[in-house]
Amino acid sequence: MLEQNRLPQFTNPIRHPARFSAALFPIMARYLRAGWLVLDPFAGVGGLAKLGFTGARFVLNEIEGNVIAQAQGKCRVMGNALTLPFANETFDAIVTSPTYGNRMADHHRARDASKRNTYYHAFGSALHADNTGLLQFGAEYCERHARAWGESVRVLKQDGLFVLNVSDHIRGGRQVDVSQWHREMLCGMGLTLRECHSVKTPRNRFGANGNLRCEYEFVFVFEKVNLE
Numbered sequence: 001m002l003e004q005n006r007l008p009q010f011t012n013p014i015r016h017p018a019r020f021s022a023a024l025f026p027i028m029a030r031y032l033r034a035g036w037l038v039l040d041p042f043a044g045v046g047g048l049a050k051l052g053f054t055g056a057r058f059v060l061n062e063i064e065g066n067v068i069a070q071a072q073g074k075c076r077v078m079g080n081a082l083t084l085p086f087a088n089e090t091f092d093a094i095v096t097s098p099t100y101g102n103r104m105a106d107h108h109r110a111r112d113a114s115k116r117n118t119y120y121h122a123f124g125s126a127l128h129a130d131n132t133g134l135l136q137f138g139a140e141y142c143e144r145h146a147r148a149w150g151e152s153v154r155v156l157k158q159d160g161l162f163v164l165n166v167s168d169h170i171r172g173g174r175q176v177d178v179s180q181w182h183r184e185m186l187c188g189m190g191l192t193l194r195e196c197h198s199v200k201t202p203r204n205r206f207g208a209n210g211n212l213r214c215e216y217e218f219v220f221v222f223e224k225v226n227l228e
Helices: 022-029 047-054 119-123 139-155 178-188
Strands: 037-040 057-062 075-078 091-096 156-166 169-171 174-176 192-200 216-223
Touching (some): 022 047, 022 156, 022 216, 037 047, 047 057, 047 091, 091 139, 156 178, 178 192, 178 216
Parallel strands (some): 037 091, 091 156
Antiparallel strands (some): 156 216, 169 174, 192 216
C-alpha cells in the first residue's frame, strides 16, 4: 500500500476555483472497479476522491503543499506531475482533470477589489513554477502537459484506463480546442480511445467572455494496450 509523504500543516482554508460538476461523477464512476489503485496526478483539493464510493483506492498527487494538505483523501502525496514519484505500471487507472489553459491561469496582482477566480488568487499568491495553473493554452501549456501525460502513461499498468475530464473555452470570442489537443496527444502516446462523453455542466460566468461559455465538458476514456 502506498504511504502518503509528510505534508506541511496549513490552517488557511483553500477554495478551489474550478470545482467538479456533479454531472461528471456518474460517468467517470462507471469505469472504476473496487480494489483498483487509482492516481489523480493533478489532484488539487481532492475532488475526485469522491469517486472512492466505487471501492477504488485513490492516490492524490498535488504540487502545492497548502492545497494537498487540506485535500479529502486517505493517501495524499505532495509531488510534481512532471516527475511522478511512483514506479512504472503502479496504477490500475489514471483519473484526472488538468487545467484548461483559460483565464483561470491569470496571475497578475489585482489592483482593485473586483473578483478574480484564478488559481493564483484562490490558492494564495505564488504558485510552484511547474504548476500548470500558471499557463494559458499555448506552446508552454502543451509542452508541460505532454510531459505530465508521459509520466502518467508510465505509471499506468498495461490494460489500465486513463479517464480524462477536460473542456474547451472561449478566448477573444472564439472557441479554443483544448480538448482536441489532449485527445490527440494521448492517442499519439499510444493510448486507445474507447469512449468519449460530452456532458452539459454549469460553467464559470466570470470574465470578459462570461456570456459565451462552452456548454459542454468532455470525459475521454483511454486504454493502455500493448505499449512497450
